[in-house]
Amino acid sequence: MSDSELQEQLMELDKLVDDQELNDELQSLDDLIGELQEEKEVAPVKTPEPRVRWRKRDIDGNIVYARPRSSRNQSNKADPIRKSDPPINAPATNCEVTFAPEAVESFLQDLQHSLSNTSDDEASSLETSRGPLLASSNWSTRQSLFSERWRTERPRLVNTAAAHENVATRICQQCGSNPAAVRCSDCRPQPFFCAQCDVSMHTRHVLHNRDAMTAGFYQPLPPTTFVVDKALSHCVRLVPVEIPYKICDCSRESLRVSPGKTVAVITMNGRYDLSMPELSCEACQATWAAGVGDLNLSDYWPATLHFATIYATDVFFSFEEMKMAAPGLSCQAFLRMLDQRTVRFGRCGKISKDSFQKSFFEWEAVRYEVDKICKEEPFICPACSPDMLAVSVDGNRKHYHFKNAARSEEKAIFEDVFIAKDEDVTRFVDYIHKTSKHVSGRGVCGGEWSAARETSQGSASKVDEEGLELAVCRHGVLLRALNMYRGEIFAYPLYLQEKLASRQIHLFCMDVTCKYWPYLQRVAKSCPELQHLLNMKPFLSVFHAKAHDFKCEVKWSGAYQDGAGLTLGEEVEQCNAFLSRIAVTTKHMSKAGRTDMLTLMAMRWNQQRSTLWPSH
Ligand SMILES: [Zn+2]
Ligand SMILES: [Zn+2]
Ligand SMILES: [Zn+2]
Ligand SMILES: [Zn+2]
Ligand SMILES: [Zn+2]
Structure with missing residues (x-):
């Protein structure tokens, strides 16, 4: 399409939009006139007849529908009308087919809602129509009305709550003859039992929560207590586990169930x-x-x-x-x-x-x-494998871990599943430092900004791990992490980048790409096996770029990267918002416990992410 053609089309579009806005305005004016007229009339409710309908047609005579307006705009528009107008004849009903079907639909619903309010209120109280109606359009009035209703109801609720505690003489609802001795709230709709029926019922349903009625009040009973002659007695109850139908070739009559060792069952x-059930055969x-x-x-x-x-x-x-x-x-x-x-x-x-x-x-x-x-890979993003557009890497300093937290030598169950093994990382970092003769990256950019610094000495504080370095895909799915021990050195993102390199990543996002990339180039010179990492494109996260030098933003910012689309490179922050809250508990856990808990939560986070996506 040529430029002039495009220009023409655009102008036409502009015109259409203008016309539409004019139509809208005319429409509301029309409404206003109608309402004014109706105010003069005494008839309280009368559905106005459809009046003028505005229809925009294009050159060929086809009806042009208005763009569907966003709901926010709509509510903005609808609110002042509702507030200022006499509520009985709220916005007129004559806008049936004038506009885009969706817009009309929601507008009509709005209208019907307010109209039905009117009729409801009028049906209930003919003389007052204004008060409750205004209340329905004002949130705070509506809230106070709700609480007012609760308040008036409260005395009655107090009565029923008290009555609920009253132990009246009841008849067993099971046999229908004996007086009830036990109430079981889990057996509703027939909660009352006599002593015998209670035993026969709750030997099988051990986990029910029952109350004895014998003392004149409801007294919660453990499962091993039952009522005999209006007194409480103890017995053993069996854990409800599935038991085999047969354990030998003898007939089932010779099978006996007896209580075995006692266990605490937590639900x-x-x-x-309770006691574990044991089976024995009397015959063999x-x-x-x-x-x-x-x-x-x-x-x-x-x-x-x-x-x-x-x-x-x-x-x-x-x-x-x-x-x-x-x-x-x-x-x-x-x-x-x-x-x-x-x-x-x-x-x-x-x-x-x-x-x-x-x-x-x-x-x-x-x-x-x-x-x-079942071939479910928890740390792979289904949306971007095998071809990954962007990976963003950042450190999270909230995940520090105290040196003196529970010390134990146990190994984590999920070792190396999500968080890389410390030894591997250390070996890699040492190798890089040795071969590249301590190429140190200067992590300062744009004055105050110092997100990553290349320091080699570990800190001498009370913390062991100083935080987590996370790699996240464009969709906020966690991919890999490692424990930081030396502050945010560049070797850490390098390790993650190297580990993820097999996944065909196009863009590598960081908050200090401007410093990291020259570092990577220098390291790649001395470590040729890392050369392939330069195939990814550097990407300075879009929001972090704002805090960098102006020139730096222009040169590195992901906002100007070809093929990046709307990628922000800030996806780690999303995950941090979730993960950081776990740190409150993990900083005191054992090393293994911390790894397991973080891995588990990361796994569930990823699963949750994928349920958020549409299935088609
Ligand atoms: Zn009974
Ligand atoms: Zn029960
Ligand atoms: Zn047997
Ligand atoms: Zn993804
Ligand atoms: Zn910079």
């Missing part, structure tokens, strides 16, 4: 002290006891392999989900919450904190292996 309702003396595998099949996970404590996997799922929603949540806080629930339901015993975390990670390790079998 989202806290701790239960064969026995069976649940092993770790049987527990897994029944959705339990042992705290240790001897399982004195077993967790319902639901607890782990919930912990993980809560950790994702509130990354600063500590294990202790979560367990304290479970302890509170134990007490609330009339049971006792604390949940051991030490085994919980270990057991949780072991459970996650198994899930990770299963995912691996």
Whole structure:
């Protein structure tokens, strides 16, 4: 298309837009006139008849629809009208087909909403039409109305809450004859049981939360307590695990279930002290006891392999989900919450904190292996593999780790899955420093700006790891990380770049590219095996560039890179917003625990990212 043609088209478009705006204005004027007229009339509600319809036609006579207006514009436009006008005849209904269908649709809905409000209010109170109507358009008035309604209702709610605690004489809803002795809130809609029916029901449903009614008030009962002759008595209850149908060739009649060792079962309702079921055959003396595998099949996970404590996997799922929603949540806080629930339901015993975390990670390790079998790669972005447009690398100094935090020699389960092994990184850094004879990059640009500095000595403070260096793709998917020990030296991004080089990356984004790239060029001279890293294009993150020298921005800023599109190179910051909140808990953890927790959260973050994308 030639320039002049384009010019012409543009002008035509301009004209159309102008016309449209004129139409809009005419429309609202028309509305105003209509409303003024109606104000004079006494009739309160009357749907005005369709009046003039504005239709824009193009040269060929086709109807031209207005551009759909954004909802924000709409609300801006609609609000003053609604406020200033008498509410009864809110914006007229004559705009059915005049504009783009979407715009009209939402406008109509708005209208219908306000109209229905009118009729509702008029139906309820004929004499007052103004007050409640104004309230419905004003958020704060509406809120105070809501709370007013709650306030008027409160005395009644107090009554029902008190009545709920009243132990009236009830009849067992199971047999329908004996007086009820137990209320089970998990057995609704028939919560009341006599002593016998309670035993027969809750021997099977061990985890139900029951209350005894014998003392004249509702008294929460642990599962091992039941009512006999209006007094409480103790017994053993079995953990609800799946037991085999047969353990030998004898008939099933000779099979006996007996309580075995006692275990603490932890569910989202806290701790239960129960017994493991054991099977024995009276005829051939064969026995069976649940092993770790049987527990897994029944959705339990042992705290240790001897399982004195077993967790319902639901607890782990919930912990993980809560950790994702509130990354600063500590294990202790979560367990304290479970302890509170134990007490609330009339049971006792604390949940051991030490085994919980270990057991949780072991459970996650198994899930990770299963995912691996299903070919789910957690640290690969499905949107940009195999061809990756941009990778952005930056350090996060919030992930420091105290030297004196829990010391142990245990190895992390997820070692080298996400965070690179410290030895590998150290070896690489030493190699680079040796071969390049300490090419030091000057990390200062644009006066105050000093994001990365090449220093070789480790800091002498109380922290061990000083932070994390992260590599993230353009979509905010975490790819790789390493622990920083010497401040943000350039060898760290170099390590990550080298590790990711196999992924066909076009742009390498950093906040100090202007200093890093000359460094890389010098290093590549002395280490020819790193030459291929120069095939990537340097990219100075767009927002960080603003703080650099002006010339620097022009030369390096990613905003002027060919093929970068709208890439910002700031994607690490997105992930940091999430990851930094985990640091509150990981800085006191053991080294292995920290690695596992960070890897796990990074994995879940990546999974969450991919659910945000449209599927097609
Ligand atoms: Zn009964
Ligand atoms: Zn029940
Ligand atoms: Zn047998
Ligand atoms: Zn990606
Ligand atoms: Zn610069």
